[in-house]
Amino acid sequence: MSARNRELVGLIPASLLVTAGFAGVFIQRSGALSNVSLTYGAIFLGLCLAGHVFIRVTLPHADPYMFPLVALLSSFGIVMIYRINATLARQQAQWLVLGLVLFAATIIFFRDYRKLERYRYTIVAVSLALLMLPRVPGVGYSANGAYLGIHVPGLFVFQPAEFAKIGLVIFLASYLRDTRQVLVMGARRVLGLTLPPLKHLGPVLVIWGIAMLILVVLHDIGSSLMFYGGLLAVLYVATNRVSFVVIGLLAFAAGAWYLGTHIVHVHARVETWLHPFDPRLYHAPLGSYQLANSIFAQAAGGLFGQGFGQAQLTLPGGGSLLPAAQTDMIYAVITNELGLFGATAVLVASLLFIARGFKTALLARDSFSTLLASGLSATLALQVFVIVGGVTRVIPLTGVTLPFVSYGGSSIVANFVLLALLLLISDRARRPAR
Amino acid sequence: MLQPVSVALKFAFLAVLYLFLLWVAWSALRDLRRAREDLALPSQSPPPGDATGMYAAADGLLDGHDAGFEPRLLVERASGYQSGAAYDLSRGATLGRGDVEIKLDDPFASSRHARISPQGHVFVIEDLGSTNGTYLNDEPLNGPQPLHPGDRIRIGDSEFSYLQ
Numbered sequence: 326m327s328a329r330n331r332e333l334v335g336l337i338p339a340s341l342l343v344t345a346g347f348a349g350v351f352i353q354r355s356g357a358l359s360n361v362s363l364t365y366g367a368i369f370l371g372l373c374l375a376g377h378v379f380i381r382v383t384l385p386h387a388d389p390y391m392f393p394l395v396a397l398l399s400s401f402g403i404v405m406i407y408r409i410n411a412t413l414a415r416q417q418a419q420w421l422v423l424g425l426v427l428f429a430a431t432i433i434f435f436r437d438y439r440k441l442e443r444y445r446y447t448i449v450a451v452s453l454a455l456l457m458l459p460r461v462p463g464v465g466y467s468a469n470g471a472y473l474g475i476h477v478p479g480l481f482v483f484q485p486a487e488f489a490k491i492g493l494v495i496f497l498a499s500y501l502r503d504t505r506q507v508l509v510m511g512a513r514r515v516l517g518l519t520l521p522p523l524k525h526l527g528p529v530l531v532i533w534g535i536a537m538l539i540l541v542v543l544h545d546i547g548s549s550l551m552f553y554g555g556l557l558a559v560l561y562v563a564t565n566r567v568s569f570v571v572i573g574l575l576a577f578a579a580g581a582w583y584l585g586t587h588i589v590h591v592h593a594r595v596e597t598w599l600h601p602f603d604p605r606l607y608h609a610p611l612g613s614y615q616l617a618n619s620i621f622a623q624a625a626g627g628l629f630g631q632g633f634g635q636a637q638l639t640l641p642g643g644g645s646l647l648p649a650a651q652t653d654m655i656y657a658v659i660t661n662e663l664g665l666f667g668a669t670a671v672l673v674a675s676l677l678f679i680a681r682g683f684k685t686a687l688l689a690r691d692s693f694s695t696l697l698a699s700g701l702s703a704t705l706a707l708q709v710f711v712i713v714g715g716v717t718r719v720i721p722l723t724g725v726t727l728p729f730v731s732y733g734g735s736s737i738v739a740n741f742v743l744l745a746l747l748l749l750i751s752d753r754a755r756r757p758a759r
Numbered sequence: 760m761l762q763p764v765s766v767a768l769k770f771a772f773l774a775v776l777y778l779f780l781l782w783v784a785w786s787a788l789r790d791l792r793r794a795r796e797d798l799a800l801p802s803q804s805p806p807p808g809d810a811t812g813m814y815a816a817a818d819g820l821l822d823g824h825d826a827g828f829e830p831r832l833l834v835e836r837a838s839g840y841q842s843g844a845a846y847d848l849s850r851g852a853t854l855g856r857g858d859v860e861i862k863l864d865d866p867f868a869s870s871r872h873a874r875i876s877p878q879g880h881v882f883v884i885e886d887l888g889s890t891n892g893t894y895l896n897d898e899p900l901n902g903p904q905p906l907h908p909g910d911r912i913r914i915g916d917s918e919f920s921y922l923q
Binding site: 353394666677 | 764765766768769770771772773775776777778779780782783784786787790901902903
């Protein structure tokens with residue numbers, strides 16, 4: 326079976342899932358099976374087919390499993406969001422369409438994605454400016470103390486970090502393509518650790534500074550961990566030196582410790598993480614209410630979950646039992662309704678997608694492609710870790726989205742651009758030699 | 760009455776989900792097995808002609824100056840030279856139209872066009888701001904790049920290959 330036909334076959338389960346999911350929600354909601362769920366499934370299948378035909382024409386050799394895996398995650402997301410709020414699901418569907426349009430645009434305009442290298446300084450400048458935007462008065466705003474979004478007046482809320490992550494990875498991949506050999510060559514051994522030469526370490530220190538700045542300026546540990554981890558991964562792939570990673574992690578830990586104890590908002594997040602069931606914190610504003618309830622919800626899910634539409638999300642007297650259920654907490658809702666098995670499936674799907682990304686990095690024939698593919702995959706992997714780790718209380722909870730699943734326009738659109746880049750690299754890498 | 764349908768739907772959903780994931784995982788596994796078979800074949804060095812390939816960053820650093828380490832620049836075609844002639848590179852060399860070590864009789868070459876110099880145990884080629892650029896394995900050179908045996912260097916109509 327050719328790669329493209331395998332991709333086509335892979336899209337069928339995703340559409341079945343949408344149909345089954347919507348049917349389940351309808352039964353729960355109105356006590357009747359309606360064929361509207363078939364309509365939703367058909368529309369979703371249509372969208373997937375459009376994407377598939379586009380890939381078939383433009384990228385005939387690209388990895389066959391990435392697109393179906395993304396379709397699966399998106400179908401999961403849209404069913405869950407529909408179950409939480411029908412209006413949001415309609416918006417999410419529109420974002421999916423816009424995401425596919427930008428996906429196509431990326432593939433057309435960056436067909437030779439290596440020309441991105443030429444604009445690396447522009448790209449990094451724009452990314453950093455985007456990151457800082459949420460702090461600009463009048464444009465940015467803060468949610469729960471973290472500055473992550475900007476308002477486009479009258480239109481929508483935009484999360485620049487989602488796009489900045491792609492820009493920063495592109496910059497680092499192209500920068501390290503040129504300097505990685507110098508970084509290793511000039512290295513000296515001090516106390517059993519290999520230290521890179523200071524002159525070339527500069528940019529890496531700048532990256533550390535950026536991550537710390539994100540912490541200070543945006544008050545968010547999660548996204549800075551995601552950025553920094555992704556960048557360290559690229560550095561490791563480029564130089565094959567564990568010591569750089571160790572030094573990097575120590576520097577990050579030192580910075581995070583200092584900020585965790587000195588910035589009120591970050592400190593509060595750490596406190597709720599350590600003691601979520603403390604009644605004082607539970608009832609405090611911005612306390613551990615959300616986190617504790619998410620843990621209760623996941624525990625109630627059991628092995629196979631309570632079934633579609635069964636999760637209790639609002640209180641009888643109004644008010645929310647699980648704040649931000651459609652974005653940060655969507656993993657908890659999935660665990661509650663589909664149980665450990667459903668939630669594991671989401672994680673496995675993400676894992677397989679990331680594995681395909683690294684596989685692409687291994688197949689790529691030039692170092693910029695290898696670095697770019699591994700950086701994009703690592704960033705996505707860390708994003709999944711940061712949000713799922715936050716919801717399951719492995720690390721302090723922060724507001725990043727679960728890629729392709731959570732509600733959120735910027736997240737969906739940016740991740741489709743990321744998918745387009747990975748598919749472009751993969752197509753180039755798997756093209757048979759002339 | 761619809762309760763059993765609802766439960767059935769949930770399990771159908773999970774079953775489809777896992778069948779799909781198994782399918783993807785199985786294909787990934789098959790890929791790995793194929794990769795291992797490829798490895799079992801007599802090992803090949805990375806195909807020459809791709810300088811931008813992902814060589815290990817520390818390539819050529821540790822083995823140092825072995826007995827057989829003789830960096831040479833081989834003339835493939837260049838006007839005024841016999842193809843097959845080789846230059847000793849062990850102390851580096853500059854290529855160009857002007858008064859340099861390796862003189863090029865090529866209208867597209869600048870007077871000081873490119874330099875090859877030893878850095879540690881590897882040789883690095885660098886374009887010296889030439890007008891028409893230097894090509895390493897048919898890719899325009901930007902920034903210094905280490906040379907690997909078999910790399911082809913093209914300046915205008917002249918072409919060389921690097922050996923060591």
